[in-house]
Structures are given as C-alpha cells and as structure tokens.
Amino acid sequence: MGRKLLLEHINVPGINTLAVYREKGGYRAVEKALKTLTPEEIVEEVKKSGLRGRGGAGFPTGMKWSFLAKPEGVPRYLVCNADESEPGTFKDRYLMTHIPHALIEGMIVSSFALGANTSYIYVRGEMMPQIRILERAIEEAKAAGFLGKNILGTGYDLELYVQPGGGAYICGEETALLESLEGKRGNPRIKPPFPAIAGLYGCPTVVNNVESIAAVVPIVNDGGDEYAKIGIGRSTGTKLISASGNLVKPGVYEIELGLPVEEFIYSDEYCGGIANGKRLKATVAGGSSVPVLPANLTLKYANGEPRLMSYESLSEGGFATGTMLGSGGFIAFDEDQCIVRNTWNFSRFYHHESCGQCSPCREGTGWMEKILHKIEHGHGTMEDIDLLWDVQRKIEGNTICPLGDAAAWPVASAIRHFRDEFEWHVKEPMKSQSTNYGLANYANPIEKKPEEVKEA
C-alpha cells in the first residue's frame, strides 16, 4: 500500500468542510508556517523536497519560487492554475471537489512563502460546481481567521479570490492564464519576460498547478527531507494519476512515484487490469499532449527493463521509444481501439483550442486534423502519411507556446509507432470502416532494439 499524502482522508465523510478537515489535522501547516517559519525557510523546504510542477512540464517548484523577482514596493502574486482541461486529466477537479481546503491551505502557505498578499485561483469556466465549493471553503477559512487581515495574529494579510475562466484550453498556459485573469483575450505572451519577472499586471508572479500547491502542505508539515524520501531519484513524492480508458477501475489514484507501470495497470490496488478481459494495445501516459506508446514500450524500455511511473523513467528513450509523465492523465486503449481515430480526435481538440495567434499552430493544427479525418474515413493515400509527418515537424518547436508541440507530439508518436495501422487504413479503406486493426504485434515482448525509427 503506497503512502497517501493528498488523498489520505478522501473517504472521511464531510472532509470538504473546515471542521472535519481540521479534525484530521488540517491547517496545521498554516499554523506551523506562519508562526514558526520564515518565508525563506519554506522556500528552502520546498527546494529540499524536490517537488516538481504537477501541471505537466515537471519544473522544480522550489526553483521556480526562488526565481521570483522581489523588487521593493511592487506587489507579488501567486496564481493557482486550476484550468485543467487536458483530455484525460481530471485530478485537480477531483481534489478541489472533495478536499477544497487542501488547496486553500496550500495557497495560504505558498502565498506566505512568496510574500504575496493577493492570490488567485483561476478555475476553468466549465467547473462551476468546483468554483462554488472553493468559494464556500474560502468563506469558512475566512470566518476561522485563516484568511483576511492579520491571520492568526501574525500580522500577515492574505486575500484569496476564485476567478472563473472562459473555458479555453489555451488559458492553462501560464501567460495566457495571466492575460485572461487581467481581463484580456487569452493569448499566450511572448517570453521573455517570464512571469517571475513581469507577470500579472506586470508584477512578479508565480503560477502553480493545484496539485503542486496542495503538495506544499505535507512538505511543510513533515519537512522537505521527509517528502524527498518518497519516490525515486529526482521524482520525489506522490502524484495523482487520473486513469481512464478501457480499465477495470478507472479513477484518480495517488501513487508513489517509481511505481512500475505494469503494477499500476494490472494490480487490484490501482486500475485492476484491462476491462472485459481484453488486452492492452497502447497507452497515453500523461494526458493527450504526450506521445502515445504501444503496450510493449509502455511496460518495458526498449532494452527490456520494466518502466516505472516517474518523470525520468517514462521519458527514458526520448521520443523514439519514450513518453512523458505530463499532467498524469493516464489513458489506456484496449485491442479494439483505433489509434488513427484517436489521433484524429486529439487533433480535432488541438485544432479547436488553438488560440490563433501564431501561424504554424493556427493553420497547421487544422491541416493535420483534415488529413487525419481523411485517412480515418478511408480516403487517405500513402503520401498523406508522409505529409502528416512533415506538417507536424513544421509545427513542433516553431510556436510561441507549447500548444504547438502538444498538438504535434501525439501525431508524431502515432505515426512513429503505429505506422502499420495508418497504412492499413490506406490499403483497406472499406475494411477499415467496419473493423479494427486489432492488437497486431503491439504487445509482443521486445526482443531487440526496435528498428531505426524516423528521427524528428
């Protein structure tokens, strides 16, 4: 049984209320931090903990905090990114729905550590129930003296606001989020300057994911060293994984980083295997943006060693044979799923969500979607597959924000690993409309290094 830090009391009735949350040891971190620690000490603890951003990029949170500029007389802001909209990821929504106080406690401690007196939680517009839950929780915390003026008599003031977004995926990108928060069109800014220097209203700002902020609470309670003992290598601590797809028990799981992927999928403690007795064909390990992997490469590296759920292990082998932990949106596909159709679906999402600011992403995502639509519906040609490869290469790395890369990677990896299936759609246009390509050899154990893969 792995250790639970965030979801330890998830099943306690009434944990969404302040009273029950405090009974289970809630708001200890606020008292400890505000009364006994200095902001610098908290930042130091977070650095020691090795906590890495849980929103997708995996940038060390402590490092991000220490980059925050601290000019005199200029307010600093902490913004919580709760604009979770990646297909396959729903961990933040789960956390906010059931334990809203974990986020609020984390916000108070983090704001104190960063010296912010006004903090925002930017929630995606579709999550109306969560917005109400958070606002109610903030009211409760305020009434108990954890928010507002002179918190717990320490002289520290903090106002916490919940801001609903418009429901755009692009507003999950931190600079687009800040633009949106300022009331403008949610277009990503051109970096530099980074938000740590000029963010919200031109002031130094830190933008963190919900889970990263909630993870600060156990770090402050138990100390950074204790937190760093959990996990493996540079992937410390626990991570919420939202598992979906053809699994026996889909849902949100808190895992210790370093858990073997095989155990995560097949053990009864977690997903319980593939539903309906089918076999695993492919997985998307960290939300729709990360490369899709066939079953054999998901469970093991190209050299046959088992793959683990951690930042390093999942990206082992680079893009040729690896993927990324991303935001922890784990999607499993069984043998009946069509990779071409799924890639088209992802592409359709990115086409719809592209902000339209820079040309490669604006035009290229639409182009990819149309080509994939054509192949999926049996009108494709072999040249289309090569064209698709070329278009994704033209998008990747040439855009302002990572949405272009996120749109290109699933397409690139699908062609890299599942080219047979794409070609089958071209060769058997009629058959591909009524039947599936099936498992083929995607789950066969790897005997040797796979043949030369086309490098980007």
Place this chain on the structure above:
Amino acid sequence: MSDLVKVTIDGITVEVENGTTILNAARQIGGDIVPPAMCYYSKLKGSGGKCRTCIVKVSKGSEKDPRPMPKLVASCRTTVMDGMEVLNITSPEVLEARAGVVEILLINHPLDCPVCDQAGECDLQNLGYEHGLQKTRYEFERRTFDRIDIGDKIQLHMNRCILCYRCVFTADQITNKRVHGILNRGDHSEISTYIQTAVDNDFSGNVIDVCPVGALTDRTFRFKNRVWFTKPVDAHRNCTHEKCNGKVTLWYKGEDVLRVTARKDQFGEVEEFICNECRFDRKKTADWILEHPTHISETSVISSNHYETFKPLPVIKENLALQEANQRELEKTFKI
C-alpha cells in the same frame, strides 16, 4: 545604459546597442541576411512574434553562456547578448522551417493575387516567391469569410488575412479609440469590428498601410489599377492635423492621383503615419507640393517600368506583345 554589444549574424559582426532585437541588428547590417517580417512593425509597440517567418537559429547564446538556444527563436522579439552568434540564411534548418511557415501561411490564403489590389507590393507574395513551393500540398477547402466594408474608405478582405495583429496595434496606438479586434479562436479567428461599426477615426486609414497582405485595402483605389502601372512620387502639403506632417507618396496614373499612401522605407514600414484627410480627400496634384520620384527597390515589380530605372523584366523581353504594351505604358508616363 547604452553599452554596445557584439553580435554575429551569418558571419557578419555588428555592434549594436544593448537591448536591440536580432532582427533590428540584422537590419543594421542589411542585405540578404535580414529575416523577413510579416507581423513585426518597428513603429508599433508589442508587435511581432506571431507570424514566425523571422525565426533564426542562435548557435551561441552569449559570451558568458555559450550554449545554443534549444529552439529556433523569433528574431523580432529576441534581444541580442554580447557575443551572440546567429544563423539565418546560412542554416538549412532555418530555411526549411521558414519554408514550412510560408507554406502554412498560404494554405488558407485565397491566392487571388490577379484581382488583389495589394499584388505587387505584398509581403506575402514576395515571401511566397522566395520560399514557397510552386504547388500547394493542401487539398482541402480553404476557409472563407464575407467581405466587410469598414466605413466608406476601407474594405476588409478577411480571406487574405494572416492575422499579424498589426492593424489592431495601429488602431490601439495611433488612433483615439479602437473599434476592431480579433474575434473567435484558432483558424477561424477573424479581424472584425464591433457589430460592423465603421472604423471612423482621423488615423484609421493607416491600417491599410500596415497590412502586409491585401486584407485591408483602400476602397477609393479598389480595382482602379495595378500598382506596377502607377508611378509613385513623393510629395507633401501643409496638413492642418496636429499629428500629421503631410509627407506622403502619391501614386500617379497619367495625370491622375489614384491613391495616396504614407512613405515606406526599405523594409516596407511607413516612415510616418498620415491622417485620413491626406490619404482619402486630397487627390489633386494642385493639393500637393511634389518633391521627386519615390525610390523603388530594383527587385520590386513596381520598378519594372518605372521612369527612374526602366528595365523590362526578362519575361517582357521575350514577348513582343508585352513589349508593346510596356512601351505604351512608358509613353503614357512621359506625358505628365
């Protein structure tokens, strides 16, 4: 602080002021190594970074930190560091990526150059000739919009737009009140006005000049003539508008002034913005004090039968009918 920093672009070293962008450093060197810019406009604050045609490779970050930058960067928004080394046309990677951007810019462009008023002075057309393929690989329907008349002087042809945002910045920074902006998202986003309000402002005409393509055109010049048949002349008048100094280019056809634009520099940027009165309402030679023929770059199609540098294009030399037509046009211009 005005320290000079050294930057090397395609092997040519130049000393520029600290805080200059790579693009502006390249413009100081000039010549072929200047990256093309479709959205950056030196006179508009905050412009640039969007079209991605100016991407370059930074092979050495700076003297202090010699690591190369991991991705290609937009040269219009990346500032130089001391000792930076940049590759533009000497890097095949950059040229390939730029060709990709051009191809992508053109996939939804209607390519209606034969009927477009911008043809001949269009940045996208030039870019397409330099980097584009002869044939598009895009086989789907192009997105289309309805034409919108923004007021009685400007027409918006959204099909041709590449969403450079220049006109939005112009309206924001030059005019008193912005009444247009971007609607929608992704490849269906469009420049539009608030429920088709007329853009009505003394300086609104400048959006025509900043538009790199034929999306915003002058309705008073619409279908009057091809730009390469008109003769540009620099002129000025005492404009009474406080912000306008009345320095313009008049475009003659025979004795008629067909249109008036602001003067443009070698990078296609206007030198000074002009007011709508000068642009739309003063179309008689008597209104103006003529200076001299405008200098047009020899590579431009406009100079092909310009009286200053009369050099017929190779295609004209081979074709008798075109030669005659060219001669007729030339004679007409000598009559003024």
